[in-house]
Structures are given as C-alpha cells and as structure tokens.
Amino acid sequence: MDMVSFLSATVVAGTPLLYATLGEILTEKSGNLNLGVEGMMLIGAVAGFISAYTTGSPLFSIGMAMIAGAAGALVYTFLTVSLRANQVVTGLTLTIFGTGLSSFLGQKYVGQVVPDNVKNFFKPLNIPVLSNIPFLGKILFSHDILVYLSIIIAIALGIYLYRTSVGLNLRAVGENPSSADAASININLYKYINLMLGGAICGLGGAYLSLVYVPTWQENITSGRGWIAVALVIFASWNPYKAIIASYLFGGLDIIGFRLENAVISKYFLDMLPYLGTIVALTVFSAKKSRKNSPPKHLGLPYFREER
Amino acid sequence: MKERVPLISVKNICKSFGTVKACNNINLEIYEGEIHTLLGENGAGKSTLINILSGVYMADRGSITLMGEEIKLSSPKDSIKYGIGTIYQHFKLVDAMTARENIILGQKISFRKMRDVDLKIAELCSKYGIELELDKHVEDMSVGEKQNLEILKVLFRGAKVLILDEPTTVFTPQETEKLFNIMRKMKKAGCAVIFISHKMDEVMKISDRITVLRKGETVKTLIKNETNPKELTELMVGAAIDLSIKKVDAKIGRQILKISNLKVNDDDGTNVIKDISFSVREGEILGIAGIAGSGQRELCEAIAGVRGVKHGEIVFDGEHLEGKNPREFIKRGISLGFIPEDRLGMGLIGTMDMVDNLLLKSYQTEDGILINRKPLAKKALELVKKLDIKTPGINYPIKNLSGGNIQKILLGRELGLKPRLLIMAYPVRGLDITRVILFTI
Ligand SMILES: Nc1ncnc2c1ncn2[C@@H]1O[C@H](COP(=O)(O)OP(=O)(O)O)[C@@H](O)[C@H]1O
Ligand SMILES: [Mg+2]
Numbered sequence: 092m093d094m095v096s097f098l099s100a101t102v103v104a105g106t107p108l109l110y111a112t113l114g115e116i117l118t119e120k121s122g123n124l125n126l127g128v129e130g131m132m133l134i135g136a137v138a139g140f141i142s143a144y145t146t147g148s149p150l151f152s153i154g155m156a157m158i159a160g161a162a163g164a165l166v167y168t169f170l171t172v173s174l175r176a177n178q179v180v181t182g183l184t185l186t187i188f189g190t191g192l193s194s195f196l197g198q199k200y201v202g203q204v205v206p207d208n209v210k211n212f213f214k215p216l217n218i219p220v221l222s223n224i225p226f227l228g229k230i231l232f233s234h235d236i237l238v239y240l241s242i243i244i245a246i247a248l249g250i251y252l253y254r255t256s257v258g259l260n261l262r263a264v265g266e267n268p269s270s271a272d273a274a275s276i277n278i279n280l281y282k283y284i285n286l287m288l289g290g291a292i293c294g295l296g297g298a299y300l301s302l303v304y305v306p307t308w309q310e311n312i313t314s315g316r317g318w319i320a321v322a323l324v325i326f327a328s329w330n331p332y333k334a335i336i337a338s339y340l341f342g343g344l345d346i347i348g349f350r351l352e353n354a355v356i357s358k359y360f361l362d363m364l365p366y367l368g369t370i371v372a373l374t375v376f377s378a379k380k381s382r383k384n385s386p387p388k389h390l391g392l393p394y395f396r397e398e399r
Numbered sequence: 400m401k402e403r404v405p406l407i408s409v410k411n412i413c414k415s416f417g418t419v420k421a422c423n424n425i426n427l428e429i430y431e432g433e434i435h436t437l438l439g440e441n442g443a444g445k446s447t448l449i450n451i452l453s454g455v456y457m458a459d460r461g462s463i464t465l466m467g468e469e470i471k472l473s474s475p476k477d478s479i480k481y482g483i484g485t486i487y488q489h490f491k492l493v494d495a496m497t498a499r500e501n502i503i504l505g506q507k508i509s510f511r512k513m514r515d516v517d518l519k520i521a522e523l524c525s526k527y528g529i530e531l532e533l534d535k536h537v538e539d540m541s542v543g544e545k546q547n548l549e550i551l552k553v554l555f556r557g558a559k560v561l562i563l564d565e566p567t568t569v570f571t572p573q574e575t576e577k578l579f580n581i582m583r584k585m586k587k588a589g590c591a592v593i594f595i596s597h598k599m600d601e602v603m604k605i606s607d608r609i610t611v612l613r614k615g616e617t618v619k620t621l622i623k624n625e626t627n628p629k630e631l632t633e634l635m636v637g638a639a640i641d642l643s644i645k646k647v648d649a650k651i652g653r654q655i656l657k658i659s660n661l662k663v664n665d666d667d668g669t670n671v672i673k674d675i676s677f678s679v680r681e682g683e684i685l686g687i688a689g690i691a692g693s694g695q696r697e698l699c700e701a702i703a704g705v706r707g708v709k710h711g712e713i714v715f716d717g718e719h720l721e722g723k724n725p726r727e728f729i730k731r732g733i734s735l736g737f738i739p740e741d742r743l744g745m746g747l748i749g750t751m752d753m754v755d756n757l758l759l760k761s762y763q764t765e766d767g768i769l770i771n772r773k774p775l776a777k778k779a780l781e782l783v784k785k786l787d788i789k790t791p792g793i794n795y796p797i798k799n800l801s802g803g804n805i806q807k808i809l810l811g812r813e814l815g816l817k818p819r820l821l822i823m824a825y826p827v828r829g830l831d832i833t834r835v836i837l838f839t840i
Contacts, residue, residue: 256508263493263504270491273455274505274552275476388494396474397416397456399798 098230105342109241110296111320112334118289122265124391126182129317130189135160135294137193140301140308149212160294161287168286175393200308213303248331265387268394322369328384344368404467406431406591412461421447423615434592439612442801449564453485454478484558486549488565494538527581542569562593599628652681661711663701671697699824703735704728734818749798753779782811
C-alpha cells in the first residue's frame with residue numbers, strides 16, 4: 092500500500108470529523124452539550140447538496156449549509172437556553188429531526204451527482220512551494236480548499252478561546268455561569284452566538300461529505316460521524332488543536348477498511364475500527380483526570396439566575 | 400446627616416420565593432462615607448436584599464434610588480454600571496481559571512494590555528496590603544485566598560457602593576483586620592460600605608450605623624455608638640433572651656474513642672491531617688478549633704468512616720474501625736452532623752423532601768423489600784413541631800429551605816438515632832440564637 096496516498100486520504104477522511112468536532116467544542120465550551128451534531132451535519136449536507144445541484148454555485152452552497160446548521164442550533168438554543176429544556180433530550184431530538192428532514196428533502200436527489208463546476212471548485216490545490224516538500228507536501232499541502240479552511244478554523248478557534256477576552260468570557264460562561272453573570276457577562280447572548288456558530292461549523296462538516304467527499308447524495312450520508320465527533324471532543328479534551336490530530340487519527344481508522352481490502356483481517360472488523368477506537372479512547376481519556384482535560388464544569392446544566 | 404441625600408436608598412422592597420417572603424417591605428438609606436451593617440438571623444433576608452441590589456434577583460416590588468434618582472437593576476451588569484461592587488456570600492469565582500483571569504473577566508481588556516493590568520493589580524495589592532499570586536488557579540487556593548481574590552476583583556473595577564456579604568467567615572482575625580482597613584479606606588474615599596456579619600464583636604468594631612432585619616422586615620436602624628450588643632440581639636430575635644450558655648454536668652465515663660497517629664488525605668490526595676492523636680470519653684465534649692480549611696472536614700469524615708484513612712488507628716469502644724465501611728460506623732452509633740459551607744454537601748439531599756432524607760439513614764434497618772414511609776412521615780412532623788422548622792410541608796424539597804432550617808433537619812435526624820458519638824462541624828452556623836441555646840442545653 093502506498094503510504095503517502097493513504098495518509099493524504101486520511102486527512103480528507105478526517106476533515107468532516109474535524110469540522111463537527113470543532114463545532115461541538117465551541118458548543119460545549121459555552122456550557123451546552125448538543126447531541127444534535129449528527130442532525131446538524133445532515134441538515135447542512137442536504138442544504139449544501141440541493142443548493143449546489145440547483146444553482147451550481149459552490150460558495151452559495153457552503154453558505155447555505157452553514158445557515159442550515161446554524162438554524163438547527165438556533166432551535167436547540169432556544170429550547171435549552173431560553174426555555175431551559177433538558178439538553179440531552181433536545182440534542183437527541185435534533186439528531187432525529189435532522190435525519191428525517193435530510194432524507195425527506197434529499198429524496199429526489201438520491202444518486203445524483205454534484206455539478207462539475209462545483210466539483211472543480213473543490214478539487215485539490217497544490218500550495219506552491221509547500222506542496223513540493225517531499226513526503227509531507229503531498230500529505231498536507233495538496234488538498235481542496237475546505238481541508239485548508241478546517242485547519243484555519245481550528246487555529247482561529249484556539250486563538251479565540253485562549254487568546255482573546257471574548258474567549259475568556261465564553262469559557263467562564265461554560266465553567267460557572269453565575270460567576271460570569273456577576274462579572275457582567277451576558278450569558279444568553281454568548282450562548283446564542285456561539286452555539287449557532289458551532290452549528291454552522293457542523294453544517295459545513297456535513298456539506299463536506301455531500302459536496303466533496305462522496306460527492307453524490309445518499310441517504311444518511313454522515314453514517315454516525317456526528318456521534319464520533321461528540322466522542323472526539325472528549326478525546327481532544329476540548330482543545331481545537333488536539334482536535335486536528337484526533338480527527339485525522341479517526342479519519343485513518345475510517346478508511347483503513349478500503350485500503351486493506353485484500354488483507355487477511357475481516358472487512359467487518361476493519362469497519363468496526365472507528366467505533367472501537369472511540370470506545371477505547373473514551374475509556375482511557377476519561378480515566379485520566381486533570382485540569383487540562385476536564386470538561387467545562389457547567390456542561391449540560393441549565394442556568395437560571397435566581398436559582399440557588 | 401439628615402439633610403444629605405442618601406447615596407443609595409431602598410424603598411419598600413419585597414421579594415418572595417414561592418411561599419417564602421424573603422424580603423417584606425425593606426427600607427434602607429445608606430450615605431456616603433459610612434459603614435452600614437445589616438444584622439439579622441439566618442434567613443432574615445440579608446443576602447436576598449444584597450442580591451437585589453446587585454441585580455441578581457429582581458425585586459417583586461419597591462424601588463431603589465441612587466443619589467436621589469430611581470434606578471432599575473435588571474442584571475448584575477446594570478448594578479456594576481452604577482458603581483455597586485459586591486462580594487457575595489458564596490464565591491463567584493471560576494475554579495479552572497487563574498486569579499488574573501478572574502479579575503479581568505467580563506471587562507473589555509485587550510490581552511496585549513496585560514502588563515497594565517498586572518501593574519494596576521500590584522498597585523492595589525500594595526495599597527491595601529493584600530497578597531495574591533496572580534497565576535495561581537482558583538481551585539488550588541485556600542478559602543482565605545479566594546476571599547482576597549473576591550475583594551481584589553471588586554477593588555479592580557472600583558466601586559461607589561461596596562457590599563460585603565459575610566466576608567469574614569473564612570478569615571483569621573489578622574485577615575479580618577486587613578479587610579477592615581480596606582473598608583475604612585473606602586469609607587474615607589467617600590464610598591458607602593454595606594457590611595454583613597454574624598460576629599457581634601466585628602459589628603461593634605467597624606460599623607457606623609446598624610440596620611436590624613428580622614423575617615424579611617427592617618426592624619430598626621441604630622447608630623452604633625448609641626446601642627449595645629444586648630439591644631441588638633433582642634432586636635434580631637424579637638424577644639429578650641439570656642445569652643449565657645448553661646453547661647450541664649455530666650458524668651465523665653470511660654474512654655470511647657481513641658485516635659492515634661492519624662493521617663488523612665483530602666480529595667486531591669494532599670496530606671491534610673498529619674499525625675493527629677486524641678481521645679474522647681463518654682459525657683465529654685471535645686472542641687476542635689482552627690480557621691476554615693485546616694483539615695476539620697477531612698478529620699470529621701475520617702472519624703465518621705466516609706473518608707479513607709492513610710495511616711493510623713481509629714479505635715471505638717475497644718474496636719478497630721479504620722478501613723471499615725461507613726455502615727459499620729453508623730451501626731456502632733457514630734453519627735456525623737456535618738455542616739459544610741454549602742450545608743447540603745453532606746448528609747442531606749437537596750432535591751428530596753424531609754421524609755426521604757430521614758429515610759436515607761434508616762432504611763437499612765427495615766425488613767422487607769419495600770420501604771414504608773409512614774413512620775418516618777410521622778417522625779418528620781414531630782421534628783417540624785419540636786424544632787420549629789419552617790417549611791411549607793414535609794414533602795417539600797429541602798434545598799429551598801433556609802440554611803438554618805436545613806440544619807435543624809440534619810441535627811434532628813442525627814439526634815433521633817440516639818448516637819453514642821456525635822460529630823458536628825459548624826453545627827451552629829446558620830442557626831438563630833434561640834435555637835443554639837436549645838441545643839446546648
Ligand atoms: N434562590 C432562592 N430560592 C428559594 N428560596 C430562597 C432563595 N434565596 C433565598 N431564599 C430564601 O429566602 C429566605 C432568606 O434567605 P437569605 O436572604 O439567604 O437570608 P440571610 O442571608 O439573611 O441568611 C430564606 O428562607 C431562604 O431559604
Ligand atoms: Mg446570607
């Protein structure tokens with residue numbers, strides 16, 4: 092097997108996971124556990140695909156995918172933040188809703204292919220100079236723009252969370268909303284903005300699948316990647332930089348099945364690897380407790396100012 | 400003083416939680432350059448009033464005026480905007496962040512200006528004699544350090560009205576004196592200081608005027624120099640009472656508990672109890688003193704069997720108990736009436752009602768698979784009557800009760816089990832004066 096092309100494909104396979112993981116990191120850092128990642132990805136995927144199919148505009152499609160993901164997150168945010176509904180139940184519902192909605196809207200597009208000009212727009216681009224580096228150049232620097240965008244978003248998110256005062260405030264909201272509130276931070280405003288941003292990024296992850304990775308419409312195109320992303324958030328200990336590595340690792344597990352087609356190991360076993368990896372990673376990482384990899388303290392809990 | 404406009408004044412403030420009237424027509428006037436103490440038993444509504452002034456709670460009725468102009472406080476942000484700085488009764492700190500991060504939280508400060516921030520903090524620290532490591536994480540701090548950080552937070556933002564809700568409970572006398580110096584400096588700078596404390600000596604030392612609250616109502620505002628502790632106490636309680644403690648004579652019997660060379664770790668694995676030995680005899684009260692966070696909690700938990708012992712022996716009535724599970728401790732009549740800072744942390748479950756909380760400790764002695772709530776419901780009613788517990792009903796989640804009432808439930812349950820050894824940490828914190836007398840008799 093060709094190592095360079097395998098690793099290069101790993102990065103591509105890891106990219107939808109990276110988007111979803113980053114979206115969920117931003118969401119959880121605001122103190123909300125949104126299990127609707129899978130749903131938001133699917134809504135984004137179908138919105139992106141239909142837009143591309145009908146208009147042929149790649150940028151418009153990406154925009155629609157993000158708006159669709161953010162809209163899903165908006166419903167979730169309204170229910171959990173403004174109405175203080177249970178976050179787990181609401182998130183699960185969002186996943187079920189997103190799955191249903193995407194199958195319904197995508198019904199007549201099953202098997203259809205993304206228009207050529209859109210495909211062209213997302214073809215791999217060699218970054219000058221860097222892509223000529225032996226070995227690494229091919230693996231890291233000759234991809235489509237959405238791969239680069241995901242890395243840029245990861246780095247931007249890291250800077251936002253750890254190097255800006257707005258990011259500091261956001262982390263405080265997720266850790267201890269009553270302290271943040273007392274420090275004059277507008278809790279609901281922060282949650283609405285960041286949860287919707289998180290949803291938009293998840294939607295983008297879905298669109299990556301339907302526009303670039305597959306790029307045909309098929310039902311349930313995410314096939315559980317949203318759930319793996321929820322686990323990757325823990326694996327990456329809520330750190331956007333680590334999310335890059337974690338996503339590529341799982342991207343690799345995802346494609347190893349195709350690559351070892353004629354190997355002695357059962358194909359079913361190989362297909363199981365990402366999920367097995369998820370379980371192992373979660374077990375190992377939740378056992379090791381430290382300040383660096385613990386979840387935001389108020390994750391999953393509603394905040395009501397007058398509650399004791 | 401009369402012609403001056405009060406810096407802040409509160410008129411007819413009312414606030415209810417469900418059926419509890421926490422504040423009922425509170426009236427208060429606070430002037431520049433005065434230290435004004437709020438005095439009242441636990442549950443009198445002091446913290447509720449503070450929270451209304453800080454924008455945390457919305458008053459049901461009433462008005463607040465600042466320098467003669469009515470203001471609306473609908474969030475903590477508003478109150479900060481009007482120059483009200485509050486140190487809350489319970490820490491409002493983000494554990495996972497450093498002292499510095501907690502100080503700048505919620506303010507528009509560019510991370511590149513951090514040097515200026517450090518300079519300003521250093522200036523405040525030396526001016527007020529506070530010591531604090533800026534890079535230390537809050538979760539690594541002692542309670543005293545946390546309180547200093549809270550003070551620094553308010554000083555950093557600057558305040559025209561400084562509110563301190565029981566700030567001294569976690570302080571040593573020296574630390575308290577430092578805080579008083581800060582308060583005096585603020586007063587001299589023309590600020591109004593609102594201070595809450597339960598310690599009568601502190602109140603008499605620092606206050607200019609004192610307002611007594613009772614059951615959510617303002618009883619009276621007095622000038623410190625024209626009153627005395629006895630009068631204040633009577634106003635607080637609403638009746639003349641005898642403050643002296645009567646000590647009962649008990650026959651000192653044989654040794655019942657012996658602790659030798661005990662070593663215990665806290666939750667983070669730090670050794671907090673280092674080689675402690677003592678013994679207790681029947682009919683004896685052993686007092687353990689020390690400022691908060693010196694390991695009292697860990698010691699109590701170890702003796703009650705809920706915390707593992709690292710080294711050493713716990714001998715109860717001739718029997719080694721170290722390493723046994725808590726049920727063995729309970730069976731032998733060791734009872735823990737532990738009242739941690741938040742009161743609900745140990746022994747009681749806030750979302751459960753009184754009956755269930757009583758059940759927690761006695762269900763094991765019942766026969767059969769199903770639990771019978773009837774006898775305990777009866778017992779709960781008895782407790783309510785005997786200890787005068789204020790609750791809408793025995794099936795009401797206890798977390799909504801006032802601290803003092805929660806305490807009574809805990810003590811009532813533990814005493815009802817007729818323990819042979821009763822361990823109590825901060826048993827009187829949160830109890831009103833009449834109640835304390837009842838228990839010590
Ligand atoms: N957030 C809340 N929810 C329900 N009840 C509350 C809340 N805050 C205070 N109370 C109730 O209001 C009363 C006054 O409490 P508080 O103001 O804390 O008293 P103090 O500070 O004087 O000890 C108590 O009975 C308490 O149980
Ligand atoms: Mg209070």
